Amino acid sequence: MKNSRTIKVDYLARVEGEGGLLVKVKNNKVTEAKFNIFEPPRFFEAFLRGRRFTEAPDITARICGICPVAYQMSSVHAMERACGVNIGGQLRELRRLLYCGEWIESHTLHVFMLHAPDFLGYQDAIEMAKDYPDVVTNALKLKKIGNEIVTLLGGREIHPINVKVGGFYKLPTGTEMESLVEKLKWAIEASRDAIKLTATFDFPDFERDYEFVSLRHPDEYPFNSGRIVSNKGLDIPQEEFLNHFEELHVEHSTSLHSVVKKRGGYYTGPIARYNNNFDRLPAEAQKAALEAGLGEFCNNPFKSIIVRSVELLFACYEALRIVEGYDPSNKPSVEVPPRKATAYGASEAPRGMLFHQYRIDDEGIIQDARIVPPTSQNQKVIEEDLFEFVSDNIKLPQDDLTWKCEQIVRNYDPCISCSCHFLKLKIERE
Numbered sequence: 001m002k003n004s005r006t007i008k009v010d011y012l013a014r015v016e017g018e019g020g021l022l023v024k025v026k027n028n029k030v031t032e033a034k035f036n037i038f039e040p041p042r043f044f045e046a047f048l049r050g051r052r053f054t055e056a057p058d059i060t061a062r063i064c065g066i067c068p069v070a071y072q073m074s075s076v077h078a079m080e081r082a083c084g085v086n087i088g089g090q091l092r093e094l095r096r097l098l099y100c101g102e103w104i105e106s107h108t109l110h111v112f113m114l115h116a117p118d119f120l121g122y123q124d125a126i127e128m129a130k131d132y133p134d135v136v137t138n139a140l141k142l143k144k145i146g147n148e149i150v151t152l153l154g155g156r157e158i159h160p161i162n163v164k165v166g167g168f169y170k171l172p173t174g175t176e177m178e179s180l181v182e183k184l185k186w187a188i189e190a191s192r193d194a195i196k197l198t199a200t201f202d203f204p205d206f207e208r209d210y211e212f213v214s215l216r217h218p219d220e221y222p223f224n225s226g227r228i229v230s231n232k233g234l235d236i237p238q239e240e241f242l243n244h245f246e247e248l249h250v251e252h253s254t255s256l257h258s259v260v261k262k263r264g265g266y267y268t269g270p271i272a273r274y275n276n277n278f279d280r281l282p283a284e285a286q287k288a289a290l291e292a293g294l295g296e297f298c299n300n301p302f303k304s305i306i307v308r309s310v311e312l313l314f315a316c317y318e319a320l321r322i323v324e325g326y327d328p329s330n331k332p333s334v335e336v337p338p339r340k341a342t343a344y345g346a347s348e349a350p351r352g353m354l355f356h357q358y359r360i361d362d363e364g365i366i367q368d369a370r371i372v373p374p375t376s377q378n379q380k381v382i383e384e385d386l387f388e389f390v391s392d393n394i395k396l397p398q399d400d401l402t403w404k405c406e407q408i409v410r411n412y413d414p415c416i417s418c419s420c421h422f423l424k425l426k427i428e429r430e
Helices: 044-048 053-060 068-082 089-120 125-129 133-154 174-178 181-199 238-244 270-280 283-291 301-324 374-392 398-410
Strands: 005-009 019-026 029-037 213-216 227-230 245-248 257-260 341-349 352-360 366-372
Touching: 005 398, 019 374, 019 398, 029 374, 044 053, 044 366, 053 068, 053 352, 053 366, 068 089, 068 133, 068 341, 068 352, 089 125, 089 133, 089 181, 089 301, 089 341, 089 398, 125 133, 133 181, 181 283, 181 301, 213 270, 213 341, 213 352, 227 238, 238 245, 238 341, 238 352, 257 374, 270 283, 270 301, 270 352, 283 301, 301 398, 352 374, 374 398
Parallel strands: none
Antiparallel strands: 005 019, 019 029, 213 227, 245 257, 341 352, 352 366
16 A cells, blocks of 8 residues: 555536545645635625615526525525515415425435435446436436426526515416425425435445534524524524634635634534434424434434435425415515615525625615625535545545545535635735
């Protein structure tokens, strides 16, 4: 066994966006582990400055084609909070339904198309489909149901246009909502099958002492509201996010590393939500999780594929509940007059907690904006996982170790393009 070796992947496959990884070993000890994000910054915060507060949902929805709803809704919640308006009742329910659609399509994509090939030994889902045609076919059908929900409420599958500050521009008809009922009943059973399938995978014995950060609501599994909590005692309102978290620039990444002040990296995403909110899952989802061997607390990032499948089941149940209780006679929105304020909005994107901060003037013009996406929050923890895993498995053959390192990154379903939108530029001149 060589004392020095390097694991380098220039372009990671089966992730959204472009990134790479680099792990260096010297004298059988890991000296460096980097999750390289080299996509150019996209400066969405700068695009928002000078625009009316009502434009924020349409601009932020363009940040990501996979999780536009979370970006859109985080901005909407922030603007409504700034203007002193609280949206409740059916409009709030429909926003949860829109989230369900996004979670269904995103979790399905990741579980079956991006992540499952790692566990089943295939290079991609196309190769996997030769041996698992029914699994891939059902996954495509399941993802399509998520797409249909987003289209119905958002106006189109990608970058929704029907969401506005105060509600929606247009609401679905009763007939349109009824058309989803049987599809969602099928989706519930398909999600159960996903849990059963992923529970059979072979998982490395890998656990660390993570700080799991997510939203937590008094009564429901979190989508778009709640306090920010962690398993290590953090429990704060959303407006205190920047008092407890900070973003740091590292040389090898065009995404900032987010850390808990004085504590370091933290983990956000499905496992964090699950661990902090297991008691908020419906009984059916809790039962399925326990039968899959998860327990009420999961500390193995490789098992995130099972947790995503449990959240997929939850999203299908929640969507069916909202669809069956729909009343088409309600108004699509309420008025939201602007006022001078600084406000905050956090929601749970499929990949983890997403934070927005805006400052608007008394005419509703955005003076400043700040967005902290899930991938930049997870980047430090991903690198720590790489460091620890390679340290513990240094004797694995090079190809096997490289495969596992790539899999570690995919455990987090990173949305790399989302994370490359903000960068502090410092120029020193002599």
